[in-house]
Amino acid sequence: MASLLRFADTDYFLSGRFFKDLESDHPVLVDPLWLGTKLESHFKDFPLPKTDSSNSFSLVTSGSTGVPKIVWKDWNEIQNEVDVWLQEPYTKVMFQETNQVRVHVPLCHLYGLLWGFLIPRALGLPMIMGDTQSQNKSELWITSAPHLQSIISNKTQLPKRAIVSGMKFPVPLARELRDLGGISLIEIYGSTETGGMGYRDPLRQNRFQLLNEVEVNFQKEGETSELCIKSPFVSRKYFSFSENEWVLQNLPNHSFYATGDLGEISDLGFYLLGRKDRIIKHKGKRVSLDRIESEILGLKLEGQFVCVPVFDDSGDTIGLFTNTKDPIDKIYQTLRNELPDSHLPRVIVKQNQIPKLPNGKTDYQTISNFCLEEYKRLKTLKENRNSQFKITTDTSVSDIMQSILGYVPQPNEHLVYDCGMDSILFTEMFLKIESIIEHKIPEEDKQSGYFVSLSGIEEYIKDKLYLQ
Structure with missing residues (x-):
C-alpha cells in the first residue's frame, strides 16, 4: 500500500477525503502550516515509508528539536x-x-x-x-x-x-x-x-x-x-x-x-x-519549566512567555523570554507576588518576537542562548559593582540604589526597571539592604508594594523596622 502525503486541513476531514484515502492508500497527515517551510522537503524529496497494512494512516509530529516523526496509527x-x-x-x-x-x-x-x-x-x-x-x-x-x-x-x-x-x-x-x-x-x-x-x-x-x-x-x-x-x-x-x-x-x-x-x-x-x-534543579529543588510557563499563563500578563534553563558554572537557573509590551518591572512584581521563589526567573529578556522552529514550535535553544548571554552580562555587571562599592553604617538607601542602577532614581520611580533592574539586581538590592540594617527582610514583605520605588523602601525601613 502506497503512502499518500496529505497536508490535512479542516476541509480534508469534513469533505470525507480522509476516509476515501483510508480505503486505498496510507495517508500521511501533515499540518498545513508546514507547507512551504523547509520541513516540507523531508516529505517531498525523500521516499515516504510504505506498508502492507490496510486501513492505517500516520500522524506527523515533531518535538522541540523540530525533527519530524511519522507515527503509525491503525484504524481499528x-x-x-x-x-x-x-x-x-x-x-x-x-x-x-x-x-x-x-x-x-x-x-x-x-x-x-x-x-x-x-x-x-x-x-x-x-x-x-x-x-x-x-x-x-x-x-x-x-x-x-x-x-x-x-x-x-x-x-x-x-x-x-x-x-x-x-x-x-x-x-x-x-x-x-x-x-x-x-x-x-x-x-x-x-x-x-x-x-x-x-x-x-x-x-x-x-x-x-x-x-x-x-x-x-x-x-x-x-x-x-x-x-x-x-x-x-x-x-x-x-x-x-x-x-x-x-x-x-x-x-x-x-x-x-x-x-x-x-x-x-x-x-x-x-x-x-x-x-x-524540561526539568532543572533550581535553588535545591527540581523545577518543571513547563509548569512555570503554565502558571504564568494564568496571571493575566499580556503576550507570550517562554521559560528556559540557563546553565552556569554556579548552577542551573531560570530564564524568561517574552514579547510582552508590559515593562519588566510589572512582570517581575507580578511573578514575585504569585510564584514561589523556586519558580522565579533570574533573568528576563524581552523582544518583539518569539523565535520559532520551522515547524512553528518554540525555538527553546535560541531563547536559552539569549537568556544566557543576558545572564552573563548582568552577572559581570554585578561583580564589577560589588568590587567598587562597600557598605558601611553610613550607607544610605540612595547609595545602594545608585550602586545597583548606576544612577539615583527619582522618588516614586520604579526600581525593577527596563534599563537594568532585573531579577538578579532586585535580589542584590535586598542583600545590600539587609546588610546595612542587619535585619532579615521577611519574604512576604519583599513581595509588597514597598519595594517598587525609592520612597517605598525608605518608608519600609522607617515604619516597619523603626530605623531613622
Whole structure:
C-alpha cells in the first residue's frame, strides 16, 4: 500500500477525503502550516515509508528539536480508543445536552482528530471550526488553555463546557475560571505516540485519572520517576528522519513505552511533574519549566512567555523570554507576588518576537542562548559593582540604589526597571539592604508594594523596622 502525503486541513476531514484515502492508500497527515517551510522537503524529496497494512494512516509530529516523526496509527486501534472514551463517565457528562461542538484545534493532530472530529461524528453532533460571533449555551468547546486565557482577556462569553489538552492546565487560570462560574472542564492527558492516557478536572483535581486500559510502571530518573505505560492505544512503530531517510523504530510487543513524563502515582491518580527534558534543579529543588510557563499563563500578563534553563558554572537557573509590551518591572512584581521563589526567573529578556522552529514550535535553544548571554552580562555587571562599592553604617538607601542602577532614581520611580533592574539586581538590592540594617527582610514583605520605588523602601525601613 502506497503512502499518500496529505497536508490535512479542516476541509480534508469534513469533505470525507480522509476516509476515501483510508480505503486505498496510507495517508500521511501533515499540518498545513508546514507547507512551504523547509520541513516540507523531508516529505517531498525523500521516499515516504510504505506498508502492507490496510486501513492505517500516520500522524506527523515533531518535538522541540523540530525533527519530524511519522507515527503509525491503525484504524481499528483508533476506533477502539474512540469507543473507550465514549464510555467514560466524564465524556458522557460533557456531551450531555450538547447540540454542537466548536473546535479551536487542528484536526490533523491526534487530540483534534479524536475530540474535534471522530467523537462528535460518532455522536452525530455538528461541528463548527474556530471563533464566530454566533455562540449558544449548549456548545461544547474543544480548545486549549491559551485560547481560554485569550477569551477571558477579551471578555468574550465562555462556554458551559470545554475539553482541553496539550499542557498541565494553569492553576491560576483554573481558579479564575472557577470564580467566573458556570464552566465545566476536562483536561485530556496523552500524546501522539501514546494516545489518550487519562483525564482530570483541572478546576478540582491536581492528579490525572488514568484509563483502565493503561498499565503503568515507573523508571527511576534521578530524584524522580519517569512514567512508562502499556496501552492498546500506544503506537507500535514510527519513523524518524535520519541521514536523508525515514528509519523505522518498533516498540517490542508487551513492552512498556517510556513517555518522557516525570511524576508519581497514588490511589488518587497520577501527578505530572513535567517533561524530563524540561526539568532543572533550581535553588535545591527540581523545577518543571513547563509548569512555570503554565502558571504564568494564568496571571493575566499580556503576550507570550517562554521559560528556559540557563546553565552556569554556579548552577542551573531560570530564564524568561517574552514579547510582552508590559515593562519588566510589572512582570517581575507580578511573578514575585504569585510564584514561589523556586519558580522565579533570574533573568528576563524581552523582544518583539518569539523565535520559532520551522515547524512553528518554540525555538527553546535560541531563547536559552539569549537568556544566557543576558545572564552573563548582568552577572559581570554585578561583580564589577560589588568590587567598587562597600557598605558601611553610613550607607544610605540612595547609595545602594545608585550602586545597583548606576544612577539615583527619582522618588516614586520604579526600581525593577527596563534599563537594568532585573531579577538578579532586585535580589542584590535586598542583600545590600539587609546588610546595612542587619535585619532579615521577611519574604512576604519583599513581595509588597514597598519595594517598587525609592520612597517605598525608605518608608519600609522607617515604619516597619523603626530605623531613622
